Amino acid sequence: MTKYIINGGNALHGEVEISGAKNAAVAIIPAALMVDGVCRIENLPQISDVSTLLNILKQMGADIRVVNKRTIDIDCSHVGMSRATFDMMRRIRASYYLIGALLGRFGSADVAMPGGCNFGGIRPIDQHIKGFTALGADVSVKNGIVSAVTGGCLRGSSIYLDVVSVGATINLMLGATLAEGNTFIENAAREPHIVDLANFLNSMGADIRGAGTNVIKVRGVRRLKGGSYSIIPDQIEAGTYMMAVAGAGGRVVLKDVIPKHLESISGKLREMGVTVLELEDSVVVQRINPLLKTHIKTMPYPGFPTDMQPQISTILCIADGTSTVTEGVWDNRFRYVDELLKMGSSIRVIGRTAIIEGASYISGAPIKAGDLRAGAALVIAGLCARGLTELEGVTYIERGYEKMVNKLSALGADIQTRYVHDEPQFLVKGVG
């Protein structure tokens, strides 16, 4: 087992480089399955969700060559319908993108129901199924396996999503790319990684318009050709470091970001008394005075991201006054609150809203992460707290944050990784 040991109280100073976007990478890697030729993917984040997906593709017969630590070549010419192990697929949420990609390439797909972060409620895929059915697939779910078949290939259609779903928008874009005819995805999600996937596919020969708006039009093409593409910077990783500086204090330059993607986060931080300066491809965050209370509701992009909700709730625990945070995307995303309570914070959750009474300080404690963003939030809590925090469950963090401990240490945080060999390794392997 690995723990992070954090001695709180150090302000953060210096520069941090933001990695490529996890949620773009996990859509673009499966998309490579549809490409006829070699895809060079640059600016890949070094995180375990990416390694898991690359291993799945390898099991399916893809030829993957590491060019350097951020760049790989993927050649899927020899991929057959042979399956990757369902066990591997179940480890990550993004394995559901294999449905769209395999349907596009082979006209059929068998994929294990996705795993990924469990916030405490269900993570349905009914909109994906509705969309693939509209595109002509026969979809069934049995014993945790999603099977989708067509008579040959998908056929373009109009699909109205009943909820704004990032995953369904991406999956249907994938499926529609090699379909026969035109597809319209209405009430589509608009997140930056949706635009990134569309740009990747278009650069390989697809014809997708409107990504980034709520209607996406995909004109099916016969084939995609190889090429190279660089993934956008991670909006949520950047936002997480912005919260860390706001919580711990100090001044940090975040390099390699797209400031426009951070607008809702920068806006909230300014309301809380933090200085955020936007430059061309960097932002400077500085916090000197005490944080001020605010009120937030998470929403699909361009609203305040749900994936930043645990991090901002954490720093509101030390803001002046009473704040409210309403979760507008997931039914239940407040499980981490119990851990913050152990650190002396004052939070009441009523339905989808957390009421946070700011305190002058919180205290270090032994705590445990239950999912990726909760884990990042608890690291921030440790940085802001007085005394020592021992954080368990860090495998979740490593799914989506590249070298978080190194990046924070370089900014002056007192944080270390500790390996605890108190259990036989086979009992703790393969968490994810």
Ligand code: EPU
């Ligand atoms: N929903 C449905 N039916 C569906 C799909 C979604 O009702 O078929 C509902 C969900 O229950 C939820 C809402 O729609 O209430 C939004 O879900 P969405 O489909 O947008 O989420 P997702 O695609 O499963 C992605 C990110 C999540 C992020 C959400 C929302 C990936 C791999 N995951 O999940 O990221 O929270 O969008 O922005 O892209 C993370 O990175 O930590 C993470 C959890």
